[in-house]
Amino acid sequence: MSEVKKIATRESYGNALVALGEKHDNVVVLDADLAAATKTGTFKKAFPDRHIDCGIAECNMVGIAAGMATTGKVPFVSTFAMFAAGRAFEQVRNSVGYPHLNVKIGATHAGISVGEDGATHQCNEDIALMRSIPGMVIVNPSDDIEAKAAVEAAYEHVGPVYLRFGRLAAPVINSNPDYKFELGKGVTLREGKDLTIIATGLCVSASLEAAEKLAAEGIDAKVINIHTIKPLDEELVVAAAKETGKVVTVEEHSIIGGLGSAVAECLGEKAPTPMLRIGVKDVFGESGPAVKLLEKYGLDAQGIYESIKAFA
Template identity: 65%
Template sequence: MADIKKIATRDSYGRALKELAAQHKDLIVFDADLAGATKTNVFQKEYPDRHFDCGIAEGNMMAAAAGAAAMGLVPFASTFAMFAAGRAFEQIRNSIGYPHLNVKIGATHGGISVGEDGASHQCCEDFALMRSIPGMVVLCPSDDVEARAAVKAAYEHQGPVYLRFGRLAVPVFHDEDTFTFQIGKGEMIQDGTDVAILSTGLMVNEAAEAGRILKESGISARVINLCTIKPLDEEIVLAAARDCGKIITCEEHSVIGGLGEAVCALLSEKHPTPVKRIGVNDEFGHSGPAAALLKEAGLSAEHIVEVAKEFCN
């Protein structure tokens, strides 16, 4: 069996910007002294006059991006998730969200898979922060194909978009020739009737693997990819609740304020359903290899299987 290709979605981000720029002269990129890490240097090498290094001044970068959008350009403001969602929150809220400007925020290095950079850089609060801003679209793609499609969709969308990308290389499981992406629409990876596993980002591959293992154990698991955290695909979530009767959510984010809470809020109002949330359990991360940190936090196929078996039995 051939090895599965692995690509970090931050690499997909840089590649997608370069590809889009060839077609759209209004696309520009801002970066906060991290072009090598966010991979916007791929764009910079091709279009140096459309790439602006704002230095380690993320708030100012967001304000500059707002100004560019007000002039009719389509800026992608790029930095680590911790500095985008965290340090620059006030500028995003007031300078981008409040006037509903057409700024795209490319936030790389999200979640604990940042690894050795440690707790100060492991942003597990960004979904919660960005979901709270009225009109903000929040996207977290699962692999290279979806990430590049999400960047394209973000460009085409009128209004602010927050895109979260990862540092860790993850398996590419989508077929680029057949895959289609739409903001606000989820994707069924595997059908099932006993339990539904709703996941986002790098947890989608883990959920799919868990689904295969559970099938071998006689448990029919529906696996759903929710790249769009906001606006949530209510139709696919409610259908899963009606058909399966049990929901598990999986995210590389705090269990507070992210995908799990978005799903719980929807179900509590429209179709009360038992839910188990898998995520970072209200704690900070620490320095270490990404794979070890994910396993320690229970962000693995093996842990999803354990939770699902206990839930179903």
């Protein structure tokens, strides 16, 4: 069996920006002294006149992007998730969200898989923060193919978009020729009748692995990839809940305010269903190798399998 190709979605982001820049002259990229890490350096090399390094001043960078958006430019603001959603929250809310400007936020290094950078840089709260901003679209792609499609879709969408990317290389799982990306639409990756696993981002591939382990135990799990957390594909979520009777959400984010909360809110109103939320509990992360951290916090395939088996 051949080795599964792995690419970090931050790499995909940098490559997608170049492709976008080649097609659209109004694309501009702003970075906060992290072009090498966020991979916007590839765009800077291709289009130096359309790349602005704002220095370590993320709040100011968002303000600059807001101003550029009023002139017809489509700015992609790029920095770590901790700084994009955390440090610059007020500016994103008031300067981008409130006037509903056409600014795209490329947030890299999200979640505990940032690894050795530790708790201060492991943003497990960004989806919760961005969900609270009216009109903000939130996309958390699962692999290279989906990340590139998400960047293109973000450009086509008129209004603010938060794009979440990771540092750790992720397996490419969407290489099938009939794959289609659409904002607000989930993707069913595996059919099943006993329960539904709804996963996002880095955890999608691990959830597929966990489903195979569960199958060996006689538990038939449906797996859904929710790349767009806001707006949530409520129709797909409700249908799956009614079909299988149990729902599990899996995310590399706090279980408070992220995918798990979005799904619980939806089902609580439209189809009350027994539910398990797998993610980072009400704790901060810690410094360590990314893969080991995912194992410790139960976000690898084995951990997901064990949690679901106990729930099922």
